[in-house]
Amino acid sequence: MPRRWAARFRPTATVSIVDPAALDHAAVVTKTLRWYGHAARDLPWRRSEATPWSIMISEFMLQQTPVARVLQPWQQWVERWPTPAALADAPSGEAVRAWGRLGYPRRALRLHRAATAIRDDHDGEVPADYHILLGLPGVGSYTAAAIASFAYRRRHVVLDTNVRRVQTRVALGAAYPHPSATAADRALGEEFLPSKAERAARWAVASMELGALICTARSPRCDACPVRSHCSWYAAGRPDWDGPPRIAQRYEGTDRQCRGALLGILRSSDDAVGAEDLLQHWPDRRQAERARDSLLADGLMIVAGDDRYALPG
16 A cells, blocks of 8 residues: 555554555446446436536535535525626625525635626636636635536546545545545545546546445445445455544534524524624623624624624625
């Protein structure tokens, strides 16, 4: 195994991991694509009529949010703002309001800013080039690769958590990848990436679906996996994770929940809300004030005069 990969994982002494160089990457790709052809979910942003803009909206919404929670808001956004210019022409506060309870509402502001940049600098069309996409607000390496691949069938390594988990188990024999994408993940992703752009784009979405439906984090369905015979983690007896403890994120009582509660009050009001009316909706006054200040700093709310607050725009 290449040293740069081996250093990331510490399997127990009884585990034997297959050298990634010996893996039949092409066979893994072929079997995954064949499985995807009959097992893929019918998601609206995957249909032939989906536009690059609607695909871009889905990528922003799907960040750290399950598909089931995204379906309805995505449909509402696409109908209300069918083009980047339509969203850019609306007040940014309307984007925050329409984001509802998807979580991480800064994504709504970033999407609005990206739409504005697309309207002003790219003739209203979502760019196809990866490096140009990276220049848009809120678009990182994963999102740029995903948009270029899914909307324009470009050849890119698309690494979300599901893909990294699949390739880590298959090639490296470890239960989980590093918490965030690394250069080693990208190098491994290149090993799987087909040379033809169309096939590479289909592999990107198929491997993502395999991780979402079969090679899941908590209860992997190895009996239904199309690449089980190639998986070094399965061959090693599915060894337990031997890395740092994986701690589930707590939500109840956090500043994030408090921020969401305050934003919920602003979203439900057509008028500016007084400070006392806003802060009384959270039991911990100091935490509420801290959340209010962070929302102001993030641009998710504004001072509307006379100690009153409102959504931006």
